[in-house]
Amino acid sequence: MRPKDDLGKLYTFGQLKPEDEIQLAGRQQSDKNGGSGNGGGGGGGPSGAALAAAAAFSVSDDDEYQSNKRGRQNRDTIIQHDEQFMMLTKKLIEIRSILLSIDHNETLKLPSIVVVGSQSSGKSSVLEAIVGHEFLPKGSNMVTRRPIELTLVHTPNSDEEYGEFPQLELGKVHDFKQIQRTLTDLNLAVSDAECVSAKPIELRIYSASIPDLTLIDLPGYIQISNRNQPETLKLKIEELCDKYIQEPNIILAVCSADVDLANSTALRASRKVDPMGLRTIGVITKMDLVPPSAGAAILRNSEYPLHLGYIGVVCKAPEDVDGNMTSALIRNEENFFRNKFEFNQRGVNVGTATLRRKLMNVLEQGMGRSLYSIVDAVQKELEEARYQFKVQYNDRRVTAESYVAETMDSLKHNFKEFALLFGKPQVRHEVRTMLEQRVLDICAETYWSDPKVSDLPKAASDDIYWLYKVDLASAALTKSGIGRSTTQLVVDILMNNMERLSAGEPFNYHNETRKQIASFTSEILRTKFLTTSDQVENTIKPYKYEVEVTDLEWQDGVKRTVALLEKELEMCDSMANTIKNAVGKTKLRGAIKFLLDSEREDQRRQERVRQQQQDGNTEPYIEYASLSDEEEAIKPLYNPKLLEKAREALFLRDRAMILKYRIAALKSRQCKTQENKQYCPEAFLNVIAEKLTYTAVMFIQVELLNEFFFQFPREVDNRLVYELDRQQIQRFARENPSIMKHLDLQERKGKLEDVMDKLNYLVRKQADRQARAKMGSFGGGV
Structure with missing residues (x-):
């Protein structure tokens, strides 16, 4: 038979895992049961020990065999019971993690172990001793500024040790120093002004x-x-601590052995919410700093009793330990406590191993007590989620992937419709409109502002002045960078339409995606811009030197020009009427008369000054000037804005008069043939603009539009679909508030159903355990 001390030594030397802790507990329980049957109420002492030793040596082999058999049966029963405890705890921890991900209002809550203690009480050392690694923030100033929700997951079939930060999505972090740095950064992100934050940091260690x-x-x-x-x-x-130590959480009050428990802030806080000490475990750290007798007295619960008791720890591991330090730490503690009689007495619990077992059992019991209440709460939440999902979405499921696919399909569909509507006729209309406006500008600058324009119909056919004018005007049109301007016009139209397509729903929720669409649209067009503009410029090059016009082209050009000038005349009349209605006829007429009178007076002054300068006499000029000042004094005053409107009205009136004059000229017999192009420059420039339009559009269609219509849908797939990973797809879908709400409710419903399945399984297991316990009790009674 293996002595009890040997079993304890086997555990403390770190050769046992949590499963082995259960077997150790079973053996210790068996030893206690076997030993209790031999002792009397006061049979302790040297003589009793000697008699017990003698009796033990005189036991027959058969009795020893029966004793060992009963011990093994008891141990197997305890092991099976504790394995069920571990299974229940693991499942409920999984359920707790799921509930935390869907409920942050603590409506659905399972108990956790809340670690409280004063600064420098050794709280971090206790947690690191349980985990077996240094991973918590360290520093002289206060470095823990946020709660750290630590979930430990036992993985018996894997030698891999790592941590995960679910909120940060960093994946597996195998370096515990990196975990420590991450925790430090997250804590120090809380400003000194804010001091502490109630937002927890989630960390899972496997x-x-x-x-x-x-x-x-x-x-x-x-x-x-x-x-x-x-x-x-x-x-x-x-x-913050008061918020976490409320029911049903279990309180782990950490106190230093060299500080009087009466001064323990952690114990005082726990008494406020747990006056009977039913859910508080006391952990006394730094047991090596006090005499063994004083340490044992603290652990006996005599002064400040707790129902779950006190456990003493040292939590010191050698500095040269590489990897998990649990074994070395437990070995050090065993060496410390084993050699001191005070720590080997009944009612004195010491060691990190004991603490780990205690925490496992207490947490399992707390979760077991919460099992049926959490089942009812989850069932209620699940029914509400199902009802809302039915009412709001008629049980229609949606995924982030399907939303991305539907969104991009709608974009490509809208783009296809735009491509069908923006063909050669539409492009030709846009280019023609731009060139016709340029024709009007050239005519206004070259002809309509020329005072001699009224003499144009009477000019000789070989008048060099007007022949030069028509050549100058045609050169101004053909050599104005038609290739670049027409290509830029089409590019601007495409960019505007792509912005329009990406501005409607649902892209109004996806600003980053809209920027991407604009970016690769610009990239496609930019790669084709120079080639297209050069091709257009090369194809229109002959028109820069000579333009051949047929009679039919001339007649069509005259008709288009008359229509264009009539449209321009309508616009002038419309704008003049707008000014007249805004200002009023009387005011406008007075302001116009004032401007005309001022203009004539200025002309007269200039003439007088010029005459006086020629005569060399300044006296009359001074007299005229004084008279002019007197006349100026009695003139009415007008608002500068009104005078500005009057100038616009005068300009529109003059423009309308010249347009009427030119329309009449274009309709005359003089403009019937293209030989008289110098008399009809507007028609000649319009014919050139039409030729330029057809030539430019032909190459813009081939070099720019066809390539763009081909590449854009493929860029949508490559950049907005295929390059997205799962996280980016989820983030994209949740940018749409309605989809985010749908996904959240759907996810909540799914997770609650998963939780409900797990809880139902645990309830059945609990029922089976209770049934077997009753059967065993009944069989034992028989």
Whole structure:
């Protein structure tokens, strides 16, 4: 038979995993049961020990065999029971993680172990001893500013140890130093002005050497504030801790052995919410700093009793440990406690291993008590989620992937419709409109502003002045960069339409995607711009030197020109009427008369000055000037804005008069043939513009539009669909509020159904356990 000390030594040397802890507990229970049957009420002492030893040596082999058989049966029963405990804890921890992801209002809540204690009480060392790695933030100043929700997941079939930050989506982090740096950065992100934040940091650690536990590490209570800390910091930490230590959470109150328990802030806070100490575990750290007798007295619960008791730990591991330090730490503690009689007495619990088992059992019991209440709460939430999903979406499921596919399909469909509507006729219309406006500008600058334009119909056919004018006007049109301007016009139209397509629903929710669409649209057009503009410029090059016009082209050109000038005349009349209606006829007439009179007076003054300068006499000029000042004094005053409107009206009136004059000229017999092009420059320029339009559009269609219509849908697939990973797809879908709401409700419903299945399974297992327990009790009674 293996002595009890040997079993304890086997565990403490780190050769046992959490599964082995259960077997160890079974053996220890068997040893206790076997030993209790031999002792009397007061049979302790040396003589009793000697008699017991003698009796033990005199036991027959058969009795020893029966004793060992009963011990194995008891141990197997305990192991099976504890394995069921571990299964229940693991499943409920999984359920808790799911519930945390869908409910942040704590409507659905399972118990966790909340770790509280003063600064420098050894709280971080206890957690790191349980995990087996240094991973918590360290520093002289307060570095824990946010709650750390720590989920330990036991992975018996894997040697891999790693951590995960679900909120950060960093994947598996195998370097615990990196975990420590990440936690430090997340904590220090809380500003000094804010002091502490209630937003928790979620961390999950997976290892074969840790038990299944859920722990919450909170900022340490402040005993003495320094001058660099805000006055409200102490109160904020207390309020944060008070929030977490409420039911049903289990309180792990960490106290230092060298500090009087009467001064323990953690114990005082726990008594407020748990006065009977039913859900508080006391952990006494730094047991090596006090005499063994004093340490044992603290652990006996005599002064400040707790129902779950106190456990003493040292939590010191050798500095040269590489990897998991659990074994070395437990070995050090065993060496410390084993050699001191005070720590080997009944009612004194010591060691990190004992603490781990205690936490596993207490958490399992707390979760077991919450099982049926959480079943009812989840069932209620599930029924509500199903009802809302039916009412709002008629049980229609949607996924982020399907939303992305539908959105991009709608974009490509709308683009296809635009491509069908924006063909050669539409492009030709846009280019023609631009060139016709340029024709009007050239005519206005070259002809309509020329005072001699009224003499044009009477000019000789070989008048060099007007022949030069018509050549100058045609050169101004053909050599004005037609290739670049027409290509830029089409590019601008395409860009505007792509912005229009991406501005409607649902792209109005996806600003980044809209920027991407604009970006690759610009890239496609930019790669084709120079080629297209050069091709257009080369094809229209002959028109820069000579333009041949047929009679039919001339007649069509005259008709288009008359229509164009009549349209321009209508616009002038419309704008003049708008000004007249806005200002009023009387005011406008008075302002116009004032401007004309002022103009004539200025002309007379200039003439007088010129005459006086020629005569060399300044006296009359002074007299005229004074008379002019007197006349100026009695003139009415007009608002500058009114005078500006009057100038616009005068310009429109003059433009209308010249347009009427030119329309009449174009309709005359003089403009019937193209030989008289110098008398009809508007028609000649319009014919040239039409030739330029057809030539430019032909190459723009081939070099630019066809390529763009081919590449755009493929760029949509390549950049907006195929390049997205799962996280980006989820992020894209959730940018749309209605889809996000749909996905959240659907996800909530699905997770609640999953949780409900797991809970139903656990309820059945609990029922089976209770039934077997009753059967065993009944069989034992028989």
